[in-house]
Amino acid sequence: MLASILIALVPLLALGPASLVAPRAPAARIAVYGGTAILAGAIGLIAAAHLVTGSAPEAAGLPLGLPWLTARFRLDALSAFFLMIANGGAAAASIYGIGYGKHEAEPERVIPAFPLFLAAIDLTLLADDAFSFLLSWETMSVTSWALVLATHREPDTLRAAQLYLVMASGGTLLLLMAFGVLAQLAGAYDFESIRSATPAPAAAVLALVLAFLGTGSKAGLVPLHAWLPLAHPAAPSHVSALMSGVMTKVALYAMVRITFDLVGSVPWWWGGVMMAVGGITAVVGVLFAIVEQDLKRLLAYSTVENIGIVVTALGLAAAFRDNGMPEIAGLAFAAALLHALNHAVFKSLLFLGAGAIATATGARDLGRLGGLIGRMPQTAFAMLVGAGAIAALPPLNGFVSEWLLFQAVLKGPLLPQWELKIAAAVIAALLALAAALAATCFVRAFGIAFLGRPRSPEAAAASEVEPSMRWTLLVLAGLCLALGILPMLGLMPMTRLGEAVIGAAAVPPEARSWIWLTPPAAGGNSYGGIVVLIVITVFAVMTRIGIHSLASHRLRRAKPWACGFDAPVHAAQYSASSFAQPVRRVFAGLVRAEERVDMPEPGDLRPAHFAASWRDASWDFFYNPIGAAVGWLSLTLNQLQFLTIRKYLSLMFAALVGLLFLVAVTQ
């Protein structure tokens, strides 16, 4: 199976350069997106088949790269699961791209890099040695950076792209160092040797911290997240979907691969660190999503939230695994992976939907949308499903992973260390808060964009988008429902994955049921998505029949009531900013919110002004100090460029002596 995936990657790698022949031709667009969709679909299906059939891991070495090294690739359950997520999301984005690409101003900036981006993602997931991993990882960063720059004419893009490049390079550097530490101890750079070596505790911690920071910066963990809400939305929407839905999952894959597979023995408190960072990320991410005005940036902040949830679950899995409770660890691990899968589905749906809105209205600002449910009914329906799923409402898929995660958190008291026990309780509070705030966030996002009255002439004149875009949205919405009512669809493929990585699957084959989700580790608790759907449908139908037989059938359309005072102007309705006001005030300290009211004195005829602002504090205590330090350092070191030849020679001599001294000391 690995061979067929690698063979499928060859045309994928070739598609991009081939499109350079005539990148502006519609045929190139259809060929590239259509070809990517077919290849991604094929790779995704092969990966799913690998998982479902429970095949043994396959490895292959290709004579690529440096002459004395072979590039190693390996397909195991973990790679296959993430390949399934990545290629599923990519196939959806590609099909959508066929229609969406028509509206692109400069398609030649998107089409060549798009298949390369996906190929780099797939190679990262398959890589089995540090060299190929880092090379693919960096290719993934650079191609996505190029895709972000496709909208380089928009004012914010350049800054976003620059910040992204810096953060991506920094992340790769940290990963390089992490692999350096691990490979130093193993004596080789291939994952097999690293896996079999047992690092000293201090070195393991160093590698863990470096890898956590490196992968966390890509995934968007607070406070390394600030680039994400700038860069993800700046790209064209199908690329945003790929970056948010898929690329963050690759970062999570790397985190899982290094933490659970390569390093192996993790100190007990490491799970607690992951839980804490994840919990804070979840709440901070969703709070900024609530106050954000730009629809795509809102979705990017919500990605930060969801990554936080997954990392919390991973931390919980690590804590339980290292305390010798593999069943519960398997439950938390399944929650993490299922949430990663679910997030890939609904975040792709929401980003693609935001792209449909942008295509129809030309606007991403919530303040210019409104009333789209009447003009874009199918997009609106799909987005409603996506909003419900991300808000963790049953019977949709977001709730299943949430439920699993809470079941795992509820086992927190079994942890032997009291620090972890308390952490589990606090994590429960943070996760519950994040989930409830996510519901608020998506009531706002959907309600302001699709409901109410149009807030701009463009929104009033919007019309439904092309079939290829609409159908992608509807299929993804269907997937949200399917994964919600039949959670086994998502959990069955990860049975062997849980056994391989953690030592136990959440739902072992003997406990498998398509109706009830009854993980043995959850101690008899069960959730039946399909039962909930059927029961709620029966209740709704009964209500409908009852009302129809009892109540008056008359219906009159009239002007809105609004306590008798309805100003028929769109500006009188609630806006995105006013909807966020209560949360902005309650959490003013966290989002650094300020409200300034400028009220003229009586008799003064100038208009009154109200301005609400908020600020991501990570800029103040993280980015700006680092930026200032780097600036100072460059200025200071700049003097080195203007020395005389004598001074350069003496510097070299000093360096030589220093190094010799170092060698003498260490040998």
Place this chain on the structure above:
Amino acid sequence: MTALALQLLQMVLVLAAAPLLTGVVRKVKARLVGRRGPSPLQPYRDLLRLLRKEAVVAENASWLFRVAPYLVFAALWLAASLVPTFTTGLLLQPTADLIALVALLASARFMTALAGLDIGTSFGGIGSSRDMMIASLAEPAMLLVIFTVSIVAGSTALASVADYMREAEVGLRVSLAMALVALIMVALAENARIPVDNPATHLELTMVHEAMVLEYSGRHLALIEAAAMLKLLFYISLIACIFAPWGLAAPGEGAAVAAFALTAWSAKLLLGAIALAVLETSIAKMRVFRVSEFLGGALLLGLLAVIFLYVSRGI
């Protein structure tokens, strides 16, 4: 078969009892402030009147506005039908997972809040926005209460929790008391009662829930009102089921026990209604932005309950 019959009985019972419960609360409140007050049966008349009237829907309302009342009502009716009110032997008991119940209520709230935004009036928006803010704080507090209770009882399934609380030697626990207080605070907020919201107000700027459903009329309003009544019944039954499960009939315990259980449930509902009325008449409604302190208190109380539980079990 019995399970199905009991389930159907419970579905009918909660539907029949919910308006009466609201009527009793209103009656007791009226008596407490020295008014005679309408008959406790008045809510039935109100609902019937609304059902008979034509529904007036704003011109720009979408399908969501008309579908929402049905879904909201169905969700609340289902939630109320899942709580073991007089017996734990209900057909749908396996679905009565506490976390799923909270999420079911969240779905209903999600739909109501969207419906509030659908017409595009400022009242709908103010109601939705504030209701979601209140819910964002109430829901985590509720989940922490569930966390406490399920650590004690070892399950998140409501029937198992009730069985455990009834049969095992739970005793008086500080953390359970804290959880109870937190749950009552959450219930007050979720049901839009004083001190968080005022169900009787129609003064524009103080309304939260009422503002959100301002545009509804006729049968739609009847459904929304009935759903609110069911929600009150749900919360009182839930508190009774977790913290005072005495008298609950186990499956197959015979008609006499079931009859006693029904009486016990009615007594608990009555007690809950009187307590609510006394509470509502004795305190004032707080400003909207004080609600966050109130619910933040509930949240911290829930967290403290968990931590006390650890302490009492000797970390």
